Amino acid sequence: MNTNYDPNSINTIIAQVENENALPMAVSALKQGGLVAFPTETVYGLGANALDETAAAKIYAAKGRPSDNPLIVHIANTKDVYELASNVPEKAVMLMEAFWPGPLTIILPKKDIVPDGTTGGLKTVAIRMPSHPAALDLIKKSGLYIAAPSANTSGRPSPTTALHVAEDMMGKIDVILDGGAVGIGIESTIVDLTDDTPSILRPGFVTKSMLENVIGPVNIDPALINLDPTLRPKAPGMKYTHYAPKGELTVVEADPSKGLSSTKDIIDVINELTEDKISQGYKVAVITTQDNAPFYISNNVLIAGEEGKGETIAAKLYSILRQCDDLNVDFIYSEAFNHGELGSAIMNRLLKAAGQRVITV
Ligand code: TXA
Numbered sequence: 001m002n003t004n005y006d007p008n009s010i011n012t013i014i015a016q017v018e019n020e021n022a023l024p025m026a027v028s029a030l031k032q033g034g035l036v037a038f039p040t041e042t043v044y045g046l047g048a049n050a051l052d053e054t055a056a057a058k059i060y061a062a063k064g065r066p067s068d069n070p071l072i073v074h075i076a077n078t079k080d081v082y083e084l085a086s087n088v089p090e091k092a093v094m095l096m097e098a099f100w101p102g103p104l105t106i107i108l109p110k111k112d113i114v115p116d117g118t119t120g121g122l123k124t125v126a127i128r129m130p131s132h133p134a135a136l137d138l139i140k141k142s143g144l145y146i147a148a149p150s151a152n153t154s155g156r157p158s159p160t161t162a163l164h165v166a167e168d169m170m171g172k173i174d175v176i177l178d179g180g181a182v183g184i185g186i187e188s189t190i191v192d193l194t195d196d197t198p199s200i201l202r203p204g205f206v207t208k209s210m211l212e213n214v215i216g217p218v219n220i221d222p223a224l225i226n227l228d229p230t231l232r233p234k235a236p237g238m239k240y241t242h243y244a245p246k247g248e249l250t251v252v253e254a255d256p257s258k259g260l261s262s263t264k265d266i267i268d269v270i271n272e273l274t275e276d277k278i279s280q281g282y283k284v285a286v287i288t289t290q291d292n293a294p295f296y297i298s299n300n301v302l303i304a305g306e307e308g309k310g311e312t313i314a315a316k317l318y319s320i321l322r323q324c325d326d327l328n329v330d331f332i333y334s335e336a337f338n339h340g341e342l343g344s345a346i347m348n349r350l351l352k353a354a355g356q357r358v359i360t361v
C-alpha cells in the first residue's frame, strides 16, 4: 500500500483499520484536505478537516448534500469543546461527562474559528466525541477536528459497513477505513443546549429518559412528533426525505388499544397485501423480526432483529433497507418496531423511509 497521498487521485483506497498503513494514509489524506470515511459506534462517517471550508465543501459534493445541512464536528478530548463553542453551559458539561465518548451530539453556539461552510451558515455548532477506537485514533493522530456526516449519498440509508460506504462513495473520496460492521446502527442522539430547556432534535441510542436522569426535563423538537409540514425541524437535516428504498415501503402498525393479539392481525394484513401484489406480478419484501418471520408468505422475508430487543433492530435496519434495493422489490411491508427504549429512534427512521406511509390494523 502506498502511504503517499495524491490529492489529484480519485482512486478510493479501502484499508482495514488493523493494517498498519491504514491510519497514516487516512491522516495524510485529511491533512491535505481530502475525504476519509471511518467507522464510528453509530454509523460510518465521511470526514474532512472541520476548520477547512474547502475540505468541508468536498463532503457536500461527494454526498450530493444540500448546503444548508450542517455537519457534526468530531473531537477526541472534552477540552476541545471550549475551542469550538463560545458558551458551554453546566448541563452540557454534565451530558459530556455522562455520555462521552459515545452516541450523543450537542449543539452549542459556535466560535468564529468554525467556518460557516461547516455549520451550513448557522451560528451554532454540533459536536460529538465518538467512542469507536478507530474514530478516536483518527482524530487524535490527525490533530484535527473532523467534520463528518454519515458516509452515504444524501437520501440513502446511513452506512453500517464499509461495503455500504463503497457502494455510495467509490471514486469520490480518498480513503475508506474498514472497521467491520458498526455496533449501534442508527445515528447519534442530537441535543440542543442553546435554550434554557434542552431539546432533542434527533432521537438516538441515548434516550430521553437517559438524558433526563442526568439534566432534568428535556423537550422533544415538536417537528419530530407533529408531522404538520409547516413546522420546521431545528436540525435542518431532519426535514429531508431519508433512507427511502426504491420500492414503496409501508409500515403496518397495531392499533394500541388492541394489545398483543394484534400481532396476528398485522401478519394477516401483510400477507393479504403480499398476495395481492404478487398476483399483479410485483416483487414484495417483508421486514419483520426473527420471531414472526416464519409466518410470512413473501419470498423475501428480511429479519431486522429480535422481538422486543430494539438494539438488535437498530443494528440491522439500514442494511435491510439497502438490501431492498439490491433485491429490486416493488413493494415493502414492515412491521412497526415501536417497542422498547429505542423504539422512537427506530420508528423515526423507519417512518421517514416509508414517507410516513402507515396502515393501522
Ligand atoms: O451518529 C452520528 O451522528 C453520525 C456519525 C458519523 O457521527 N453522523 C451523522 O451526521 O449522522 P449527519 O450529517 O448525517 O447528521 C447530522 C444532523 C443533520 O440532521 C444536521 O442537520 C444536524 O445534525 N445538525 C448539524 N449541525 C447542527 C446545528 N448546528 N444545529 C442543528 N442541527 C444540526
Ligand code: MG
Binding pocket: 149, 150, 158
Ligand atoms: Mg446522515
